[in-house]
Amino acid sequence: MPSTKLTPTPPLYFVVKDWNELTTQEAHDFYKIRCDVFIIEQSCLFRDVDGKDPNGVHVMGYIENPITQQQEMVAYCRVHKKGDFLENNSYISRVVVATKWRAYGYGHYLFDKAIEIILERFTMPCVIAAQSYLFNFYSSHGFKPIGEHYMDDGILHVDMMLQEEDLVGDNAKFIRESKDANPDGLTIERFKTDRDNKQEQNHRIAIIQDE
Numbered sequence: 001m002p003s004t005k006l007t008p009t010p011p012l013y014f015v016v017k018d019w020n021e022l023t024t025q026e027a028h029d030f031y032k033i034r035c036d037v038f039i040i041e042q043s044c045l046f047r048d049v050d051g052k053d054p055n056g057v058h059v060m061g062y063i064e065n066p067i068t069q070q071q072e073m074v075a076y077c078r079v080h081k082k083g084d085f086l087e088n089n090s091y092i093s094r095v096v097v098a099t100k101w102r103a104y105g106y107g108h109y110l111f112d113k114a115i116e117i118i119l120e121r122f123t124m125p126c127v128i129a130a131q132s133y134l135f136n137f138y139s140s141h142g143f144k145p146i147g148e149h150y151m152d153d154g155i156l157h158v159d160m161m162l163q164e165e166d167l168v169g170d171n172a173k174f175i176r177e178s179k180d181a182n183p184d185g186l187t188i189e190r191f192k193t194d195r196d197n198k199q200e201q202n203h204r205i206a207i208i209q210d211e
Contacts, residue, residue: 009104010063012075014113019054029073030060037096046153052093055084057117061110063101074101075110081122089161090118090126111141115162115171124164132156142166 017026034048061075077095085091092114097107118126130138132149135158143160150157 010066012061012063012104012106012109014110015060015062016113016117017058017060019056019058022058026058026060026073030058030076033073033076033096033098034094037099038094041099042155044153044155048094052080052084053078056080056093057121059110059114059117061097061106061113074098075106077110077114079114079117079122086127090122090124092118092126092128095128107137108141111138112169112171115141115167119171124162126162128160128162129157130160132158135160140168142168142172 015026031048038044038048039046056078057080059077059079060073062071063074064070065072075097078093080091080093082089082091085093092111095107095111095114097110115126118124127146128138128143129152130143133156135145138160141162143162144166145158146161147159
């Protein structure tokens with residue numbers, strides 16, 4: 001039977017870590033989600049442990065399960081700098097949301113977070129090997145196809161790329177605001193500085209309002 005959607009939706013929060021910062025429990029939990037979806041649910045026998053995990057930034061999405069009252073990892077992806085997968089582009093892979101939690105839109109929050117990390121830590125453009133049935137999902141985040149559809153491990157895929165000018169949502173808004181304040185051109189260093197300053201300013205405002 002399909003699961004009943006909970007109201008209100010349990011809020012999603014993120015933990016972002018490099019490989020050497022992960023706990024054994026965190027690694028266990030994201031390997032379990034990846035195995036449950038990519039191998040069991042999709043009936044696909046492939047080498048999930050591909051040697052790329054040690055170089056990736058691991059984005060783990062958690063909720064507090066309203067039934068068990070326990071913290072539960074429900075979404076995951078990994079982000080790579082250029083050179084890890086592709087010579088000239090950052091890369092997002094292993095994008096997954098646990099089966100029973102897909103009715104809540106967590107995938108969009110997860111992907112926004114992954115793009116935010118690329119803007120903060122790496123460089124654009126960004127590429128993903130998208131499963132073709134999720135073409136509209138990735139398109140909604142600004143990604144565009146850069147080739148024909150192809151079979152990989154028995155599943156239809158298409159490579160898609162996100163350019164800075166195609167950013168959408170909060171990430172696009174911040175880029176526009178930063179460029180308006182810096183008409184001579186936005187470097188990634190300036191982007192990081194502007195974002196940190198803005199977050200610090202908002203934090204100070206929140207403290208004043210609480211006093």
